[in-house]
Amino acid sequence: MSQATKPVHEIVDAVYRSESRRILATLIRLLGDFEIAEEAMHDAFAAAVEQWPREGVPTNPRAWLVSTGRFKAIDGIRRQARFVSDGPSGDGMMTELADRLAAETEDIAEKLDESVEDDRLRLIFTCCHPALAPDARMALTLREVCGLTTEEIARAFLTSPATLAQRIVRAKTKIRDARIPYQVPSQSELPERLETVLHVVYLMFNEGYSASSGNSLTRADISGEAIRLGRLLLELLPEPEVTGLLALMLLQESRRAARSSPDGEIILLDDQDRSLWNREFIAEGTALVRQTLITRRVGxxxxxxxxxxxxxxxQTSSATDWQQIVALYDVLVQMIPSPVVELNRAAAVAMRDGPEAGLVLIDALLARGELDEYHLAHSARAELCRRLGRKDDARVSFERALNLTQQEPEKRFLKRRLAELA
Amino acid sequence: MKYLCTIYIDEKKLAAMSQSDYQAVVQRCLDYEDELRVSGHMIAAEALEPIHAATTVQMRGGKMSVTDGPFAETKEQLVGFFMINAGSQDEAVRIASKMPQAQIGSIEVRPIKDLTQH
Known part of the structure; x- marks a missing residue:
């Protein structure tokens, strides 16, 4: 159906779905305040519902909505100024603000199209600013960049909408009061700031990917949002590590269906039905990895x-190129010296050279103490002991892992392993 | 001698004040600042945005770390400061005791250390 024959409210809905995040990002830049911008956007859409049936759908709906929103906000501030005379900001300041906004943002409609993608990137960097609390970054990004409702985000994080709303409000207040700038960081700051953004996206992905608890469907939605955000970032900022992160998320997501049984039991990589792996995600992820490896800027x-x-x-677990996996872990350990990465490397060594070789590495790691509270270190040790027929050692480590984990599917998995040993 | 008087007040208490009470306190503070300016004690005085606007920065091994906070775990938060000239600790404390903020929160009086003197 063409725009001319479609009911106007359907057109408004469609524009809302495809453009509201871009419009919001631009309004935040123009108005300098999240709350005012959100209100302005809703006013603009309300005006569209009222005016478009009468006056026709504008040629550039986004530009119309941005300039209408801007006008409504400035008008609103002017009107408020007349009523507020003894508040802390005083009416002079309000009028001044309205005048400044009106003067500074006059020619926005013409410049709109060239800056709109920058606005989205600005919004991402602001929502993921390191001066905001880590849990607030993720919530704010899901709310403002992805457009999820507070209720949806609260459900995904298994918390109450009130708690989540408070977290978001606090973050917005800090952005305003501390004057956290609404901009893409300069070239010199970009690597560190991008690292923070990528970390938020990856945490978001893992939040939905870990088989911890809660409604599995909702959790998958969060991973889906993280992947969408990864795609958006890649489109806006084609840096090698942005590509790398998107590839990583796609390749992990490809295994989702195979990672647990229909009744929610964990299935380890070795035992997964590889025909359940999502080939499309694998093809896309693998292509992105190749593309990035060529740049030689590998993170x-x-x-x-x-x-x-x-x-x-x-094709099968035994056909895995463990030699190459260990080699990649060798580089990764150099890049991010972390005992968890070393643990993963040890597991790969066990696959390449046999359980004995892996166990030596894991025991050395555990002796350093940093992984003592990490249940996966103990279950990895138990697994290798089991393969070596050292049942008593395996039992002790499985029990230690069981004491350390809070995740229900993980607990059931460990109990099953313990029962098999008996 | 220079002294820094840092003012700690429970931000919740401030937020709970009525607009007119709050304005009255602010006015008394501004008046006292003027008084100290006239007497020659004043070097500088400022109020701070609430603690939720605070950010902590660290440089470690050439890498910058920026974090939210510090958090308002203690009962009273740093809300402002006076830097004053005073002849002695006693005089500084006397000046601080007359600050209107002392009636709501507490004021820490610390002599300034001159890093060029040993």
């Missing part, structure tokens, strides 16, 4: 994606 996300790609290529 931790790209390396982890490369490891995931090697797994994805193998």
């Amino acid at each position: 931790p996300y790209t390396l982890q994606a490369a490891i995931a790609a090697v797994h994805a290529e193998a």
